[in-house]
Amino acid sequence: MNEENSLLILDDDEIFCKRLQTAMSRKGFNSYGAYSIREAKDLLKESIPKYAVIDLRLGDGNGLEIVSIISKQRKDSKIIILTGYGNIPTAVAAVKEGACDYLSKPADADDIEAALRSPYEKIPDPPANPMSADRVKWEHILRVYEQCNRNVSETARRLKMHRRTLQRILQKKSPR
Numbered sequence: 001m002n003e004e005n006s007l008l009i010l011d012d013d014e015i016f017c018k019r020l021q022t023a024m025s026r027k028g029f030n031s032y033g034a035y036s037i038r039e040a041k042d043l044l045k046e047s048i049p050k051y052a053v054i055d056l057r058l059g060d061g062n063g064l065e066i067v068s069i070i071s072k073q074r075k076d077s078k079i080i081i082l083t084g085y086g087n088i089p090t091a092v093a094a095v096k097e098g099a100c101d102y103l104s105k106p107a108d109a110d111d112i113e114a115a116l117r118s119p120y121e122k123i124p125d126p127p128a129n130p131m132s133a134d135r136v137k138w139e140h141i142l143r144v145y146e147q148c149n150r151n152v153s154e155t156a157r158r159l160k161m162h163r164r165t166l167q168r169i170l171q172k173k174s175p176r
Contacts, residue, residue, distance in 0.1 A: 006049035023109035056083035071098020
Protein backbone atom coordinates (compact mmCIF):
# COMPACT_ATOMS: atom_id res chain seq x y z
CA MET A 1 0.00 0.00 0.00
CA ASN A 2 1.25 3.48 -0.86
CA GLU A 3 1.55 5.05 2.58
CA GLU A 4 1.53 8.61 1.19
CA ASN A 5 -2.01 8.21 -0.17
CA SER A 6 -3.43 5.89 2.49
CA LEU A 7 -6.89 6.93 3.69
CA LEU A 8 -8.82 5.40 6.58
CA ILE A 9 -12.57 5.96 6.49
CA LEU A 10 -14.24 5.23 9.84
CA ASP A 11 -18.03 5.33 9.87
CA ASP A 12 -20.59 2.96 11.37
CA ASP A 13 -22.89 3.50 8.36
CA GLU A 14 -21.45 0.70 6.19
CA ILE A 15 -23.20 1.79 2.99
CA PHE A 16 -21.91 5.37 3.30
CA CYS A 17 -18.45 4.11 4.22
CA LYS A 18 -18.22 1.80 1.19
CA ARG A 19 -19.50 4.50 -1.17
CA LEU A 20 -16.99 6.99 0.17
CA GLN A 21 -14.16 4.42 -0.13
CA THR A 22 -15.03 3.87 -3.80
CA ALA A 23 -15.28 7.60 -4.52
CA MET A 24 -12.00 8.40 -2.76
CA SER A 25 -10.22 5.52 -4.53
CA ARG A 26 -11.29 7.08 -7.84
CA LYS A 27 -9.73 10.33 -6.65
CA GLY A 28 -6.34 8.66 -6.15
CA PHE A 29 -6.42 7.61 -2.51
CA ASN A 30 -5.68 4.09 -1.27
CA SER A 31 -8.79 4.00 0.85
CA TYR A 32 -9.93 1.35 3.28
CA GLY A 33 -12.70 1.36 5.84
CA ALA A 34 -13.62 0.44 9.36
CA TYR A 35 -17.07 0.41 10.91
CA SER A 36 -16.19 0.55 14.62
CA ILE A 37 -13.57 1.88 17.03
CA ARG A 38 -12.38 -1.68 17.70
CA GLU A 39 -11.96 -2.44 14.00
CA ALA A 40 -10.11 0.86 13.44
CA LYS A 41 -7.71 0.14 16.31
CA ASP A 42 -6.94 -3.27 14.78
CA LEU A 43 -6.17 -1.62 11.43
CA LEU A 44 -3.99 1.02 13.10
CA LYS A 45 -1.80 -1.73 14.60
CA GLU A 46 -0.77 -2.63 11.03
CA SER A 47 -0.17 0.90 9.69
CA ILE A 48 -1.03 4.51 10.38
CA PRO A 49 -2.67 6.27 7.40
CA LYS A 50 -1.64 9.71 6.20
CA TYR A 51 -5.30 10.69 5.72
CA ALA A 52 -8.41 9.83 7.70
CA VAL A 53 -12.11 10.64 7.53
CA ILE A 54 -13.67 9.80 10.87
CA ASP A 55 -17.27 9.92 12.06
CA LEU A 56 -17.53 11.56 15.46
CA ARG A 57 -20.19 9.31 17.00
CA LEU A 58 -19.89 5.59 16.47
CA GLY A 59 -21.78 2.65 17.90
CA ASP A 60 -18.93 1.66 20.21
CA GLY A 61 -17.44 5.02 21.12
CA ASN A 62 -16.21 8.43 20.05
CA GLY A 63 -14.16 8.95 16.88
CA LEU A 64 -11.92 11.43 18.71
CA GLU A 65 -10.19 8.41 20.26
CA ILE A 66 -8.97 7.34 16.80
CA VAL A 67 -8.08 10.94 15.87
CA SER A 68 -5.84 11.08 18.91
CA ILE A 69 -4.09 7.78 18.08
CA ILE A 70 -3.41 8.75 14.45
CA SER A 71 -2.24 12.31 15.18
CA LYS A 72 0.17 11.17 17.92
CA GLN A 73 1.73 8.42 15.80
CA ARG A 74 1.88 10.28 12.48
CA LYS A 75 2.59 14.00 12.68
CA ASP A 76 1.98 14.63 8.94
CA SER A 77 -1.52 13.13 9.05
CA LYS A 78 -4.59 15.04 7.86
CA ILE A 79 -7.76 14.05 9.64
CA ILE A 80 -11.28 15.17 8.79
CA ILE A 81 -14.11 14.74 11.29
CA LEU A 82 -17.52 14.00 9.77
CA THR A 83 -20.59 14.38 11.91
CA GLY A 84 -24.29 15.00 11.88
CA TYR A 85 -23.96 16.59 15.32
CA GLY A 86 -22.08 19.74 14.44
CA ASN A 87 -21.44 22.19 17.22
CA ILE A 88 -18.60 24.43 18.34
CA PRO A 89 -17.44 22.47 21.44
CA THR A 90 -17.02 19.22 19.49
CA ALA A 91 -15.24 21.05 16.66
CA VAL A 92 -12.81 22.56 19.15
CA ALA A 93 -12.26 19.14 20.78
CA ALA A 94 -11.62 17.55 17.37
CA VAL A 95 -9.01 20.17 16.46
CA LYS A 96 -7.31 19.81 19.86
CA GLU A 97 -7.01 16.06 19.27
CA GLY A 98 -5.39 16.60 15.88
CA ALA A 99 -8.15 16.94 13.28
CA CYS A 100 -7.53 19.55 10.59
CA ASP A 101 -11.14 20.06 9.53
CA TYR A 102 -14.71 19.37 10.58
CA LEU A 103 -17.49 18.68 8.05
CA SER A 104 -21.19 18.18 8.65
CA LYS A 105 -22.97 15.17 7.19
CA PRO A 106 -23.96 14.60 4.55
CA ALA A 107 -20.71 15.68 2.92
CA ASP A 108 -19.83 14.57 -0.58
CA ALA A 109 -16.53 13.17 -1.83
CA ASP A 110 -15.57 16.47 -3.52
CA ASP A 111 -15.91 18.40 -0.24
CA ILE A 112 -13.89 15.75 1.61
CA GLU A 113 -11.17 15.68 -1.06
CA ALA A 114 -10.91 19.48 -0.99
CA ALA A 115 -10.50 19.42 2.79
CA LEU A 116 -7.89 16.62 2.67
CA ARG A 117 -5.82 18.22 -0.09
CA SER A 118 -5.93 21.83 1.14
CA PRO A 119 -2.86 23.17 2.94
CA TYR A 120 -3.16 23.43 6.73
CA GLU A 121 -2.78 27.20 6.59
CA LYS A 122 -5.59 27.68 4.10
CA ILE A 123 -9.26 27.38 4.95
CA PRO A 124 -10.91 25.10 2.37
CA ASP A 125 -13.19 26.73 -0.19
CA PRO A 126 -16.88 26.63 0.69
CA PRO A 127 -18.78 23.68 -0.78
CA ALA A 128 -20.03 24.14 -4.34
CA ASN A 129 -23.52 22.87 -3.49
CA PRO A 130 -24.14 23.49 0.21
CA MET A 131 -27.37 22.27 1.74
CA SER A 132 -30.04 24.88 2.25
CA ALA A 133 -30.85 25.91 5.81
CA ASP A 134 -34.23 24.19 5.45
CA ARG A 135 -32.52 20.96 4.37
CA VAL A 136 -30.08 21.09 7.32
CA LYS A 137 -33.03 21.57 9.70
CA TRP A 138 -34.91 18.68 8.03
CA GLU A 139 -31.88 16.35 8.31
CA HIS A 140 -31.45 17.24 11.99
CA ILE A 141 -35.13 16.60 12.78
CA LEU A 142 -35.04 13.23 11.00
CA ARG A 143 -31.86 12.19 12.80
CA VAL A 144 -33.36 12.98 16.22
CA TYR A 145 -36.62 11.27 15.17
CA GLU A 146 -34.71 8.08 14.28
CA GLN A 147 -32.68 8.24 17.51
CA CYS A 148 -35.95 8.42 19.45
CA ASN A 149 -37.10 5.23 17.71
CA ARG A 150 -39.62 7.20 15.63
CA ASN A 151 -41.46 8.37 18.74
CA VAL A 152 -43.03 11.73 17.81
CA SER A 153 -43.73 12.84 21.39
CA GLU A 154 -40.17 12.11 22.57
CA THR A 155 -38.68 13.75 19.48
CA ALA A 156 -40.82 16.87 19.95
CA ARG A 157 -39.78 17.09 23.60
CA ARG A 158 -36.07 16.82 22.74
CA LEU A 159 -36.37 19.37 19.93
CA LYS A 160 -38.39 21.67 22.21
CA MET A 161 -41.27 21.97 19.75
CA HIS A 162 -44.95 21.20 19.86
CA ARG A 163 -45.85 17.63 18.90
CA ARG A 164 -48.38 18.73 16.28
CA THR A 165 -45.85 21.06 14.67
CA LEU A 166 -43.41 18.17 14.41
CA GLN A 167 -46.11 15.92 12.91
CA ARG A 168 -46.82 18.54 10.23
CA ILE A 169 -43.11 18.84 9.41
CA LEU A 170 -42.72 15.05 9.17
CA GLN A 171 -45.67 14.79 6.78
CA LYS A 172 -44.15 17.22 4.29
CA LYS A 173 -41.66 16.26 1.58
CA SER A 174 -38.00 16.94 2.30
CA PRO A 175 -36.71 20.35 1.18
CA ARG A 176 -34.01 20.56 -1.49
